[in-house]
Amino acid sequence: MSFCRFRSIAGLVFLATLGVADAVAQSPAAPNSLPRAHAPGDDPAMLAAIVKDFESLEDAVMRSGQVTGLASVVVKDGRVLSRRGLGVADATTGAPVGTKTVFRLASLSKAFAATLTALLVEQGYVSWDDPVQDLVPAFELSDTRESSKLTIGALLSHRVGISHNAHDLLLERDQPYPNLVYKLRELPMICGVGDCYAYQNIAYSLIGDVTFAATGDFFYHQVERQLFHPLGMTTATYGRDALEASGDWARPHVRRAKRWVPVRPKESYYRVPPAAGVNASIEDLTLWLNAQLGHRTDVLPGPLLSMLHTPVVATPGERLGSAWRRERVRAASYAHGWRVYEYAGETLVFHAGAVQGYRAMLGFLPERDFGFALLWNCDSAVPAGLAPTLLDRYLGLPRRDWVPLKSVPRGARLAAAGGR
Numbered sequence: 001m002s003f004c005r006f007r008s009i010a011g012l013v014f015l016a017t018l019g020v021a022d023a024v025a026q027s028p029a030a031p032n033s034l035p036r037a038h039a040p041g042d043d044p045a046m047l048a049a050i051v052k053d054f055e056s057l058e059d060a061v062m063r064s065g066q067v068t069g070l071a072s073v074v075v076k077d078g079r080v081l082s083r084r085g086l087g088v089a090d091a092t093t094g095a096p097v098g099t100k101t102v103f104r105l106a107s108l109s110k111a112f113a114a115t116l117t118a119l120l121v122e123q124g125y126v127s128w129d130d131p132v133q134d135l136v137p138a139f140e141l142s143d144t145r146e147s148s149k150l151t152i153g154a155l156l157s158h159r160v161g162i163s164h165n166a167h168d169l170l171l172e173r174d175q176p177y178p179n180l181v182y183k184l185r186e187l188p189m190i191c192g193v194g195d196c197y198a199y200q201n202i203a204y205s206l207i208g209d210v211t212f213a214a215t216g217d218f219f220y221h222q223v224e225r226q227l228f229h230p231l232g233m234t235t236a237t238y239g240r241d242a243l244e245a246s247g248d249w250a251r252p253h254v255r256r257a258k259r260w261v262p263v264r265p266k267e268s269y270y271r272v273p274p275a276a277g278v279n280a281s282i283e284d285l286t287l288w289l290n291a292q293l294g295h296r297t298d299v300l301p302g303p304l305l306s307m308l309h310t311p312v313v314a315t316p317g318e319r320l321g322s323a324w325r326r327e328r329v330r331a332a333s334y335a336h337g338w339r340v341y342e343y344a345g346e347t348l349v350f351h352a353g354a355v356q357g358y359r360a361m362l363g364f365l366p367e368r369d370f371g372f373a374l375l376w377n378c379d380s381a382v383p384a385g386l387a388p389t390l391l392d393r394y395l396g397l398p399r400r401d402w403v404p405l406k407s408v409p410r411g412a413r414l415a416a417a418g419g420r
Contacts (some may be wrong), residue, residue: 036367041076041394050393051081057389057403061382062086064405068253068260068378069097071282074390076370078295080286089250089377091260102235102249103375104265105278105285106353108360111292111308113207113274114156114337116223118304125214128153132206135213138178139206140185141193147185149193155206156336157197157312162187164198171202177271181206197313197334205272220273230299231291233284240270243279250377252357260378266356276355285362285373292349293364293371309349309366311340324388324402344397352384361387370394 040046051074061067069087073080085097120126126135132150133139141147146161154160166187167180180202190198208219215222220238228236235246243249243265251262269276280288291300292309311333318332318339319325325332331342341348343365350363357379364371372390376383385402392400 039368039394040396041370042368047076047081047394050390053393054386054390055082055084057386058084058086060405061386061403064382066382066406067376067380069101069250069376070383071097071099071101071103071250071375072373072386073282073286073289074370074372075286075289075293075364076368078290078293078369083282083286085282089248090262091251091253092262095248097250097377098248099283100235100248100281102237102243102246102279102281103360103377104243104252104276104353104355104358105280105360105375106269106276106355106358107201108351108353108362109274109276109278110156110204111337111351111362112223112227112278113204113219114308115292115300115304116211116219116226117152117156117207118308118336119226119300120211120214120222122301122304126152126210130210132210136206136209138181139209141189142185142187143189146189146193151194152207152210153312153336154194155204155210157334158199158204159194159197159313160200160203161189161191161193161195162198162200162203163190164200166198166200167202171271172266172268174268177202177205181209197315201269201272201275205274208274220277223278227299228284231284231287231296233280233287236278236280236284238270238273238277238279240265240267246279248281249279250358250375252355253378254357255379263357265358269355276353282373282375285375289362289364289371289373293366293369308336309338309340311335315339322384324385324400327400328388328392328397343391344395346395348391359383363387363391365391365394368394 041050058072067087068091069089071085074082083099085099085101087097089095089097089101121128129151131148132152132155133148150160167183170180184203211219211222252265253260253262294302294305313334315332315334319329328344329341333340339350341350346365347367348363348365353360358377360375362373374383374386382404388402
C-alpha cells in the first residue's frame with residue numbers, strides 16, 4: 001500500500017483516528033500457503049460436538065429475550081452441519097422464523113456486487129483497471145485530476161480518496177442517490193485515489209451505474225441472472241417492495257419501552273442496491289456461502305474467488321472494533337466486497353451488515369472449508385458474539401465469553417457455551 005498524500009491537517013487527524021495512517025506498517029492479511037495445523041474442528045466427532053454446543057448457545061441467546069428472531073447456518077466441506085430458524089419474524093403476530101424466512105442483508109450485499117463485477121471482467125465487459133469516470137461521466141471528485149484515476153478495482157476496495165461513509169447521513173435523510181453522487185465532488189480529498197481506505201456506500205454503488213453502462217442491463221437484473229438464478233437462490237431479491245412481497249419475511253424490530261416493536265423497513269439504504277440492497281433467507285445464504293467456498297465452480301470458478309478474496313488494502317482500524325477483533329484479529333484488510341482477517345493465524349473472509357432492525361454476519365475459513373452465516377431482525381449486538389465463539393471452538397482457542405447474555409444466569413450460560 002502506498003503512503004497517503006495528505007491534503008490537510010484535518011485529513012491527517014481523520015486517517016489517524018481510523019488507524020489508516022499507520023497501515024503501511026501492517027501488511028495486509030493474506031492466505032497462508034503453509035500446511036494447516038490440525039484444529040479440533042477438523043475431527044468429525046469433535047466438530048459435531050462443537051456444533052451441538054453452538055446450537056445450545058443460540059438457544060440461550062433466544063431465551064435471554066435480547067433477540068427477536070435469528071437464522072443461522074454452519075457448513076463444512078460443502079455440507080450443512082446446522083441450519084436453523086429461531087424466535088419470531090414478527091413480535092406482534094408471533095410468526096416464527098424459519099430457514100426460508102427472508103431478511104435484509106445490508107452490507108453483505110457488497111460481496112454480490114463485487115462477485116458480479118468479477119464475472120463481468122471474465123466476460124470482457126469491463127476490466128479492474130477501467131476508470132469509473134469513462135463509464136459514468138457524472139462522477140467527479142473535488143480534485144478533477146484524481147477523478148480519472150478511480151478504477152473499478154479501487155472503487156470496490158473502498159480506495160476512493162474521500163472520507164468514510166461519505167454522505168450517508170444525507171442518504172438517511174432521503175436525498176436521492178443521483179444527487180448524492182453529484183455531491184461527491186464537494187467533499188475534500190483525504191488522500192489520493194487508490195492511496196488509502198475509507199468505507200463507502202454511495203460511492204461503492206457507482207458499480208451499479210458501471211454495470212448498466214457496460215452491459216446495457218440493470219444491475220439488479222444482472223445479479224439475478226448471473227448469481228441468484230444459477231445458484232438456486234429462490235428467495236433472494238433487491239429492494240423493500242420485493243422484501244414485503246415475500247411470503248415469509250422478518251420484520252425489523254426496535255426497542256421501545258423495554259419491548260421489541262416491529263417497524264416498517266426503512267427505504268434509505270435500498271436506494272444504493274450494490275451497497276445494501278439484497279434480501280435473502282438463510283437457505284439462500286447457505287448456497288452463497290458454499291459457492292464462495294468453491295463448491296460451485298460452474299458459476300464461480302476458483303481463480304475468480306481467489307481474486308475476490310485476496311487482500312488489497314490494509315484496514316488496521318478494523319482491529320479496534322469489538323472485543324473479539326481486538327483479541328483475535330492480528331491483521332485486517334479489505335479485498336473486493338470482502339474483509340479479510342488474520343484470525344489467530346487463520347485466514348477469515350468476512351463481512352457484517354447493519355441497518356435499522358436488521359443485523360447480518362457471514363464468514364468462512366477458506367483453508368478449512370468451514371463457514372457460517374447469521375441473520376437477526378432487531379437492533380441487538382448480542383448474536384454477534386456467536387461468530388467468534390464458533391470460530392474459537394473450531395480452532396481450539398482459549399475460551400472467551402463473547403456473548404453478553406444479561407438475562408441468563410452465569411452458570412446456565414457457561415453450560416450453554418460448553419463449559420470453560
